[in-house]
Amino acid sequence: MPLEVTRQAQREMDRLRRLPPGSHEAGHIRSYLQWLWSMPWERTINEDADLKRVESVLERDHLALPKAKERVIEYLAVRRLKPDLPGPALCLVGPPGTGKTSLGAAVARALQRPFVRISVSGTSDASEIKGVSRTLPGAQPGKLVRAVREAGVAQSGADDRRRGPPARRGRPRGLRGAARAARPETSAQFVDHYLGLPCDLSHAVLILCANMIDMIPDRCSSASR
DSSP states (O other): OOHHHHHHHHHHHHHHHTSOTTOHHHHHHHHHHHHHHHSOSSOOOOOOOOHHHHHHHHHHHOSSOHHHHHHHHHHHHHHHHOTTSOOOOEEEEOOTTSSHHHHHHHHHHHHTOOEEEEEOTTOOOTHHHHOOOTTSTTOOOOHHHHHHHHHOSSSOEEEEEEOSSOSSSSOOHHHHHHHHHHSHHHHTTEEOTTTOSEEOOTTSEEEEEESOOTTSOHHHHHHHO
């Protein structure tokens, strides 16, 4: 774990030692410590960014979609030239069944990275993306942190499903929260409200999928693109 995370874990362990083993607060602390210990904070894998291989995998697994494939190759080419440059999220828009999700999975296979699918369809609360603070009832990490733990490495590939407009009327706060997390300037220091610690998402390949973007506010839509 990074030094900042190690210090936070030590403080929580010190608190745990002073509490009765069966207390409600002790259970919360143990759950929090398990999350800290299970996160792949600095666990990485070697990325195979052979663009010829990626191109051949995409051509083999998908017919047509030339614009989407070309954009993916351009994105990976920039990452290869500048590995430490946080990249923008890619947004694939099209009707259901056109291969958006499977294209994201093919990119992960071509790069030899783990692939995690996240659904934010109908999400109207940013806490589903960024987690719930430990001081509030129902505290838990958000979907992004859970996806990182599931992947087991810090630079996984993720498919963020967005099926049309939010289920409830009003401002799509959850969608906006996902868009903010995908921005290059904030992804390196993404802070989940439950963990309360920065998590580097800048090297994850985030592919956003949407059936339509007409109902997304302009500011959120431009951030997603």
